[in-house]
Amino acid sequence: MKALQRRTLLTATAVLATVGLAVSAIPAQAAEVGVTATGIKLGMTLPMTGTASLGYNKIPGAAKAYFDYLNANGGINGRKVTLVVKDDRYVPTEAVAKTNELILKDKVMALLAPLGTANVKAVATSVNPARRGVPVLFVNTGFSGFADAKKYPTTYAVLPSYIMEAKIMGQYIKENFAGKKIGLLYQDDDFGSDALAGFKTAGVNFAVKVPYASGSQGAAAAAGWITKFKAAEADVVILFGVSSATSAMLGTAAQLGYKPQWMLGSVGGDATTIKLTGVPAGVLYNAIGFSPVPATTDMTDEYVKFFSDIYAKAVPGSAFDLNVLLGMNTAFMAAQALKAAGPNPTRKS
Amino acid sequence: MQLLNTLLIGITAGSIYSLMAIAFVLVWRSTRVVNFAQAGMALLSTYFGYEAVSRFGSFWIALPVAMIGGALFAALVELVLMRLLVKHASSGPIAGVAPIIATLGLLGVIKSAITIIWGGQDQRIVAPISNNGFTVNGSTLVFSPLKLFILVVVVILLIILSILFQKTNLGLALRASAHAPEIARLSGIKVDAVRTLGWALAGAAGAVAGLFQTVNGNGNLSPDSSEFSLLLVSGFIAAVIGGLDSLLGAVLGGLFLGIAISFVLMYVSSGLFFIAPFVILLLVLFIRPQGIIGVKVGRRA
Amino acid sequence: MEAIDSKGATFANSALVPAGYSKTSHVGLTGYWVGKYAPTGDLAPIGGTYVTYTTDSGSGAVVKSTYKRPAMPAKGLPN
Numbered sequence: 001m002k003a004l005q006r007r008t009l010l011t012a013t014a015v016l017a018t019v020g021l022a023v024s025a026i027p028a029q030a031a032e033v034g035v036t037a038t039g040i041k042l043g044m045t046l047p048m049t050g051t052a053s054l055g056y057n058k059i060p061g062a063a064k065a066y067f068d069y070l071n072a073n074g075g076i077n078g079r080k081v082t083l084v085v086k087d088d089r090y091v092p093t094e095a096v097a098k099t100n101e102l103i104l105k106d107k108v109m110a111l112l113a114p115l116g117t118a119n120v121k122a123v124a125t126s127v128n129p130a131r132r133g134v135p136v137l138f139v140n141t142g143f144s145g146f147a148d149a150k151k152y153p154t155t156y157a158v159l160p161s162y163i164m165e166a167k168i169m170g171q172y173i174k175e176n177f178a179g180k181k182i183g184l185l186y187q188d189d190d191f192g193s194d195a196l197a198g199f200k201t202a203g204v205n206f207a208v209k210v211p212y213a214s215g216s217q218g219a220a221a222a223a224g225w226i227t228k229f230k231a232a233e234a235d236v237v238i239l240f241g242v243s244s245a246t247s248a249m250l251g252t253a254a255q256l257g258y259k260p261q262w263m264l265g266s267v268g269g270d271a272t273t274i275k276l277t278g279v280p281a282g283v284l285y286n287a288i289g290f291s292p293v294p295a296t297t298d299m300t301d302e303y304v305k306f307f308s309d310i311y312a313k314a315v316p317g318s319a320f321d322l323n324v325l326l327g328m329n330t331a332f333m334a335a336q337a338l339k340a341a342g343p344n345p346t347r348k349s
Numbered sequence: 350m351q352l353l354n355t356l357l358i359g360i361t362a363g364s365i366y367s368l369m370a371i372a373f374v375l376v377w378r379s380t381r382v383v384n385f386a387q388a389g390m391a392l393l394s395t396y397f398g399y400e401a402v403s404r405f406g407s408f409w410i411a412l413p414v415a416m417i418g419g420a421l422f423a424a425l426v427e428l429v430l431m432r433l434l435v436k437h438a439s440s441g442p443i444a445g446v447a448p449i450i451a452t453l454g455l456l457g458v459i460k461s462a463i464t465i466i467w468g469g470q471d472q473r474i475v476a477p478i479s480n481n482g483f484t485v486n487g488s489t490l491v492f493s494p495l496k497l498f499i500l501v502v503v504v505i506l507l508i509i510l511s512i513l514f515q516k517t518n519l520g521l522a523l524r525a526s527a528h529a530p531e532i533a534r535l536s537g538i539k540v541d542a543v544r545t546l547g548w549a550l551a552g553a554a555g556a557v558a559g560l561f562q563t564v565n566g567n568g569n570l571s572p573d574s575s576e577f578s579l580l581l582v583s584g585f586i587a588a589v590i591g592g593l594d595s596l597l598g599a600v601l602g603g604l605f606l607g608i609a610i611s612f613v614l615m616y617v618s619s620g621l622f623f624i625a626p627f628v629i630l631l632l633v634l635f636i637r638p639q640g641i642i643g644v645k646v647g648r649r650a
Numbered sequence: 651m652e653a654i655d656s657k658g659a660t661f662a663n664s665a666l667v668p669a670g671y672s673k674t675s676h677v678g679l680t681g682y683w684v685g686k687y688a689p690t691g692d693l694a695p696i697g698g699t700y701v702t703y704t705t706d707s708g709s710g711a712v713v714k715s716t717y718k719r720p721a722m723p724a725k726g727l728p729n
Contacts, residue, residue: 039419049469050573073727089573135651144707147677158678163707168682171712188620201709215575216622219567223358223491224614231351248567255487271691281691289693290682292665297692300724301662329664336661339728340653349652
């Protein structure tokens with residue numbers, strides 16, 4: 001009797017459990033990972049510390065500043081957008097580990113603006129967000145390959161590609177510096193090879209090309225680079241590297257009294273960041289620069305004015321620079337993507 | 350001019366590597382341990398220096414503070430960690446490896462501790478001496494008052510160390526403890542104390558190397574600084590090139606390495622930054638496995 | 651993601667050059683304006699007005715852009 005009762009109880013429990021499982025398997029409203037009735041969770045990896053973090057470590061604060069503003073004004077259809085930020089120190093293996101954490105542990109809906117060509121590539125191969133259906137929105141690199149929807153189906157570029165930048169630089173050189181000796185400093189990886197491809201298409205011939213290994217861009221190394229440019233008698237020197245490389249170059253050039261016509265790539269061309277490392281502003285004077293977004297000091301521009309006002313309130317005392325503007329612009333575009341994805345956004349929609 | 354500048358870049362970098370190599374040699378000679386935490390200790394000492402600069406506003410206080418701090422910390426490591434390890438893991442295959450593995454662990458601990466205390470972001474130390482290059486015949490050299498100062502300090506430290514080792518009783522004790530600890534003990538030398546002293550001297554030398562590496566670079570200091578990884582690798586390689594047992598060898602090894610790297614980066618490719626030191630090490634080991642100053646001058650334990 | 655594929659190219663944003671999102675391409679912005687750094691160290695457009703150039707990542711030519719950025723949505727919120 002007792003045994004029978006126990007069996008009935010067991011059966012009942014089993015049935016209940018099965019029903020429970022079945023119920024939970026039915027997609028509820030907003031069943032997408034990282035999306036709840038009240039919030040949407042996004043994740044970001046980038047260098048917050050280490051050599052390459054210079055300037056870029058302001059991006060999360062900038063993106064959060066915009067999301068906070070958005071959340072205070074109704075969010076995305078009532079859902080508040082939160083951003084989980086992880087430091088990868090610009091090391092691809094760490095980007096892989098941190099991205100795994102974001103997807104598996106923090107369960108973010110999408111990755112937002114991960115930074116660095118090598119890092120995004122490593123993540124694409126090792127974590128494979130495409131296979132998991134995880135969107136990688138607006139990667140913070142201009143490597144042309146990421147625009148390839150077949151190879152990286154869930155990855156979206158936002159910055160113009162390094163090839164485009166090199167081509168436009170090449171055009172400018174042809175129109176303004178014809179017959180001059182051109183020197184190029186570039187990073188010895190995909191970031192740099194994209195640049196080389198662009199310059200080749202544009203038909204630029206270099207008197208001297210100086211590659212540097214990512215992570216080696218110190219002032220001591222820059223002294224060697226400058227010695228090379230000097231020996232080749234370059235009239236125009238293009239700095240196509242990260243901010244820390246530009247800073248090391250310009251700072252050391254000031255010490256060595258080296259003054260060619262500088263041309264700065266947009267990646268490492270943010271004036272605020274460069275000046276922060278102690279490079280005198282005068283060194284930058286008359287350098288040629290490139291940007292897809294308005295000048296950060298142009299307060300007649302409605303976006304610049306709008307973003308800088310929000311940023312000044314959110315992060316008082318921090319200068320509004322190109323990294324901040326791009327960070328907020330990316331957050332703004334992500335917000336539109338989420339809004340356009342309908343009342344119950346999913347990774348697919 | 351390019352040749353001269355390449356040489357100058359190499360000599361300045363090499364003199365700093367020499368200091369680091371000396372730190373390796375001092376520890377090796379006193380305890381037969383390759384101290385992989387040496388760069389971590391140098392980094393910590395540089396942070397001591399940074400703390401001194403931010404508190405007292407003077408680089409001139411930072412230099413002795415970093416040296417004394419580095420020496421005390423190194424002595425502490427030898428007293429607490431190394432001695433305990435030698436006592437507990439004194440036999441079997443582990444005895445030879447345990448201290449070396451322990452220094453690797455220590456490196457990680459130091460870096461984490463620095464992150465906890467000072468944070469992961471960059472700190473800055475600015476040297477009070479101009480790093481603007483000297484101008485000769487209208488062209489600017491990659492050699493500045495700051496770099497001259499670095500060279501002078503390195504040379505002075507080398508002279509002090511060699512006097513200490515060659516001319517004083519303390520130096521005799523240091524050498525005796527390293528080469529024949531049992532005999533040294535029998536003749537009344539406090540071998541343990543002498544070993545601790547060897548570590549302390551190494552700590553001080555490493556501290557100067559760390560501080561100089563920082564100000565000779567862009568002045569930025571962070572727990573993950575690639576400048577310090579480079580210092581560890583280059584200092585160790587310089588010590589090996591120099592035969593690992595000789596102070597003079599360490600100095601020559603450092604200078605040789607600094608100049609060789611500078612020439613490779615200038616005339617082969619600047620992209621070889623992280624590979625060049627290792628290739629140079631391999632070449633030296635193939636040609637002269639005993640190091641520049643090998644068996645002939647150095648003594649064997 | 652489908653939203654970006656279909657509407658991404660028209661997302662309002664601060665850039666002075668167009669974006670190129672479509673079903674087959676995830677290319678972002680497609681160009682730059684050229685500037686000079688002022689004595690203060692800040693980048694400003696040459697001649698005071700933004701002259702933008704667009705191109706692609708292939709062999710396409712570099713052309714002066716006629717892109718006119720749409721006005722910012724009200725209060726800077728997504729619409």
